[in-house]
Amino acid sequence: MTKLASTSKMKEIMGTYYLEAKNAAHNGLKVAWVTSGAPVEYLHAVGAIPIYPENYAAMCGASHATAELLRKAESLGYAGELCSYARSDFGAEALQGGPLMGLPRPDFLVCASNICNTVTKWYQVLSRHFQVPLFLVDMPFVHDDISEEMVAYVKGQFAGLEEFLAEIMGRPFDRDRFSEAVLQSARATELWREVLEMGKARPAPLNSFDTFIHLAPIVTLRGTPRAVEYYTALVEELRERVSRGEGSIPNERIRLLWDNLPIWYRIKYLADFLANWGAVPVVATYTNSWALIGDVQLEGRDDLAGALARAYLSPFINRGVRYRIEYLCRMIEEFSLDGFLMHSDRTCKPYSLTQLPVKEEVQRRTGKPGVVLEADKVDETAFVEAAITTRLEAFLESVLCRN
Amino acid sequence: MESKVLDELREAAENPRAEVMKWLRVTGRPVVAVLPAYFPEPLVHAAGAFPVGMWGNTLPLGASDSYLQSFSCSIARSILELALKPESDFIAGFIFTSMCDNFETLAEVFKLALPRKPVFTFVIPNTSHLPSRRPHLERELDRALAFLSRVAGKRPSPEDYARSAKLYGEFVRLVREFYRHRALFPAALSNYDFYAVLKASFFMPKEEFNPRLRSLLEDLDRVGGEGARVLLSGIVPQPLSLLKVFDAAGTRVVGDDFAGAYRLFSKEPAAALLGSEIDKYLLSGAPCSTLHRDGQDRGKYLAARVRELGADGFVNWHIKFCEPEAFDRPHLLDELRRQGIPTLVLEVETSSRNFDALRTRLEAFVELIRQEKEKGAVS
Ligand code: SF4
Ligand code: SF4
Numbered sequence: 001m002t003k004l005a006s007t008s009k010m011k012e013i014m015g016t017y018y019l020e021a022k023n024a025a026h027n028g029l030k031v032a033w034v035t036s037g038a039p040v041e042y043l044h045a046v047g048a049i050p051i052y053p054e055n056y057a058a059m060c061g062a063s064h065a066t067a068e069l070l071r072k073a074e075s076l077g078y079a080g081e082l083c084s085y086a087r088s089d090f091g092a093e094a095l096q097g098g099p100l101m102g103l104p105r106p107d108f109l110v111c112a113s114n115i116c117n118t119v120t121k122w123y124q125v126l127s128r129h130f131q132v133p134l135f136l137v138d139m140p141f142v143h144d145d146i147s148e149e150m151v152a153y154v155k156g157q158f159a160g161l162e163e164f165l166a167e168i169m170g171r172p173f174d175r176d177r178f179s180e181a182v183l184q185s186a187r188a189t190e191l192w193r194e195v196l197e198m199g200k201a202r203p204a205p206l207n208s209f210d211t212f213i214h215l216a217p218i219v220t221l222r223g224t225p226r227a228v229e230y231y232t233a234l235v236e237e238l239r240e241r242v243s244r245g246e247g248s249i250p251n252e253r254i255r256l257l258w259d260n261l262p263i264w265y266r267i268k269y270l271a272d273f274l275a276n277w278g279a280v281p282v283v284a285t286y287t288n289s290w291a292l293i294g295d296v297q298l299e300g301r302d303d304l305a306g307a308l309a310r311a312y313l314s315p316f317i318n319r320g321v322r323y324r325i326e327y328l329c330r331m332i333e334e335f336s337l338d339g340f341l342m343h344s345d346r347t348c349k350p351y352s353l354t355q356l357p358v359k360e361e362v363q364r365r366t367g368k369p370g371v372v373l374e375a376d377k378v379d380e381t382a383f384v385e386a387a388i389t390t391r392l393e394a395f396l397e398s399v400l401c402r403n
Numbered sequence: 404m405e406s407k408v409l410d411e412l413r414e415a416a417e418n419p420r421a422e423v424m425k426w427l428r429v430t431g432r433p434v435v436a437v438l439p440a441y442f443p444e445p446l447v448h449a450a451g452a453f454p455v456g457m458w459g460n461t462l463p464l465g466a467s468d469s470y471l472q473s474f475s476c477s478i479a480r481s482i483l484e485l486a487l488k489p490e491s492d493f494i495a496g497f498i499f500t501s502m503c504d505n506f507e508t509l510a511e512v513f514k515l516a517l518p519r520k521p522v523f524t525f526v527i528p529n530t531s532h533l534p535s536r537r538p539h540l541e542r543e544l545d546r547a548l549a550f551l552s553r554v555a556g557k558r559p560s561p562e563d564y565a566r567s568a569k570l571y572g573e574f575v576r577l578v579r580e581f582y583r584h585r586a587l588f589p590a591a592l593s594n595y596d597f598y599a600v601l602k603a604s605f606f607m608p609k610e611e612f613n614p615r616l617r618s619l620l621e622d623l624d625r626v627g628g629e630g631a632r633v634l635l636s637g638i639v640p641q642p643l644s645l646l647k648v649f650d651a652a653g654t655r656v657v658g659d660d661f662a663g664a665y666r667l668f669s670k671e672p673a674a675a676l677l678g679s680e681i682d683k684y685l686l687s688g689a690p691c692s693t694l695h696r697d698g699q700d701r702g703k704y705l706a707a708r709v710r711e712l713g714a715d716g717f718v719n720w721h722i723k724f725c726e727p728e729a730f731d732r733p734h735l736l737d738e739l740r741r742q743g744i745p746t747l748v749l750e751v752e753t754s755s756r757n758f759d760a761l762r763t764r765l766e767a768f769v770e771l772i773r774q775e776k777e778k779g780a781v782s
Contacts, residue, residue: 077733081474081724113529117504120529120695121730128700128734136695138530141507149542153528153535160532321511346474349726353508357470357515374472 061264061378191231203247253278449559456605541678590628639663702738
């Protein structure tokens with residue numbers, strides 16, 4: 001991992017965020033559990049505190065706290081084939097486990113299906129468990145293009161969300177605060193994009209493993225000034241690194257793309273393994289998704305909801321194969337890549353189940369090799385080290401031969 | 404029970420390809436595969452095509468493995484396996500729905516695996532905000548009609564549709580009658596035959612199926628019979644042959660909650676070519692793990708159905724790697740157990756052939772039910 005001064009700052013603001021969330025009820029604030037792709041600007045507009053169970057599940061994964069949570073979920077009847085984030089969440093709730101000893105209880109739930117249908121099922125479970133209202137924002141999978149009708153459909157639901165929130169909060173929906181949150185989101189997203197584009201530099205001043213970590217604020221704090229402040233400083237730091245020609249690894253020889261969620265419990269292991277080969281992922285479809293999600297086209301200011309709907313429909317995981325293929329080819333070109341890594345996450349179907357034919361097609365079009373690594377984002381039992389290293393070695397050798 | 408009609412329907416269920424080819428020759432209508440679940444099928448019929456239900460099969464997996472990882476459910480994998488066979492080339496197009504992540508991505512994999520085949524995904528609204536549904540469904544209806552006119556060569560008129568809706572209305576009425584008879588007289592047909600008949604309806608034009616089912620209904624005995632009365636729940640009773648194990652174990656399936664059976668047939672076909680009518684159709688009938696409705700509680704619903712049907716137990720027929728079903732399961736089982744209903748979970752893949760372990764578990768379950776009944780009779 002790259003040593004960045006900003007890392008400690010990030011830990012600090014994330015710590016503050018979770019502390020405030022933990023104390024929310026005490027301070028008379030309402031807590032909402034939301035999915036990572038939920039239009040959180042609406043929640044900021046009403047002053048509710050959004051909590052991201054997916055982010056917490058990732059934290060548990062990165063700190064090797066997941067196994068116990070998954071065992072608990074299994075004992076509650078949740079089968080091992082279900083999304084391991086959802087299972088971590090159920091386990092963490094039952095045990096009040098993980099690094100923060102559980103999450104603060106929600107007053108209500110907002111679920112957006114722009115990342116998967118799995119979250120719909122997950123939040124139904126939460127709604128029954130906590131006996132709190134759930135608002136489901138249905139954002140269809142974009143098989144072809146984002147159509148005007150789709151945008152209208154989502155906008156209609158945003159209007160419903162406003163009513164839902166006004167009722168829960170017991171006061172009218174605040175449009176000014178909403179516009180402010182959207183602007184903050186757009187600003188943070190712009191900065192996040194700048195961070196990610198730094199990966200184009202040779203050598204890259206940070207790598208995808210770093211961005212997995214520095215992603216936390218754009219996921220959890222977008223829509224607030226804190227995310228803007230944080231990324232302003234990070235961009236600054238990275239610019240300096242680029243001007244000094246400082247790479248994220250000592251001897252950058254192989255530049256790669258990472259597709260799908262991180263393997264949270266093996267980030268350091270994989271970073272070191274690849275670095276030994278002079279290999280480094282400099283762009284990831286996963287982290288890029290938050291450069292799309294808050295990418296509100298502000299010329300549409302008189303129609304913020306429409307612009308927001310369009311942005312929220314757009315993450316990579318919500319797009320069909322034609323888009324995925326073109327996107328990967330474009331990244332390979334723009335980031336001057338030598339190949340691509342595809343984490344096939346056995347419990348994330350929407351991300352993983354198109355990878356095999358997409359890989360073939362991207363290889364055919366670009367002539368750059370790809371490799372599929374079978375694992376799971378937080379379930380460590382799915383990671384077979386010997387199989388992964390053999391695959392990676394064969395892949396890296398083939399990349400070097402081509403170069 | 405022995406009957407010519409029953410033989411014919413059983414034959415259709417066991418040899419779908421031959422059956423579909425037969426009707427393709429007879430009708431000359433292009434075959435459109437209607438995949439799970441809830442696409443308004445009368446639209447396909449009204450466009451002059453021959454809709455064929457495709458809910459997975461028992462083929463061993465081969466070619467599909469290079470497109471789909473093993474954690475895809477076997478419904479999706481076996482559908483792709485079948486579609487990749489050169490013998491399936493007669494299928495003019497495939498209709499998917501947005502029912503789950505597996506299916507949404509499968510529709511995309513189809514585009515790369517079978518680039519020349521027209522593929523359509525019908526987006527079922529799953530929102531807490533009801534007013535958004537209708538305009539969305541108007542648009543989906545429009546897209547569906549455009550697709551159908553491309554693969555079937557005709558955009559149905561409201562009159563075409565009305566005729567098809569009538570045919571399908573008759574179809575669901577007959578099927579529901581078949582279910583009612585089943586609940587009252589479960590010994591009239593074996594479990595296997597009951598589901599073979601329902602499955603046959605996927606592979607025959609409804610014009611042909613309806614009179615056969617009507618005639619079968621007239622011939623069915625009115626016999627109750629002994630045995631453990633069970634309600635089955637799951638996505639689809641695949642592999643069909645597992646029902647023979649249910650027969651051998653002495654169970655009487657008195658009703659079900661399969662997406663590919665009762666949940667589907669409990670829906671009232673849309674009365675007209677309108678988004679609002681499609682909406683009514685989608686909201687009608689049994690709840691489903693793949694359809695979101697605010698506040699819905701399938702646990703309570705299923706417990707009530709168990710009681711209504713006088714069932715002695717509940718069996719969850721789980722297709723491995725099916726997320727919508729697996730998410731609901733703990734709650735269903737908790738609720739049913741809380742209400743004192745014996746439950747059993749059987750996990751299968753559509754291509755499963757060896758049922759030894761399942762047989763043992765089912766027999767133990769039947770024994771448990773017998774003991775419970777005895778206890779009930781004594782106390
Ligand atoms: S990991 Fe995949 S399946 Fe799980 S919540 Fe995220 S997008 Fe959905
Ligand atoms: S069996 Fe389940 S996962 Fe598979 S296609 Fe059907 S609903 Fe989706």
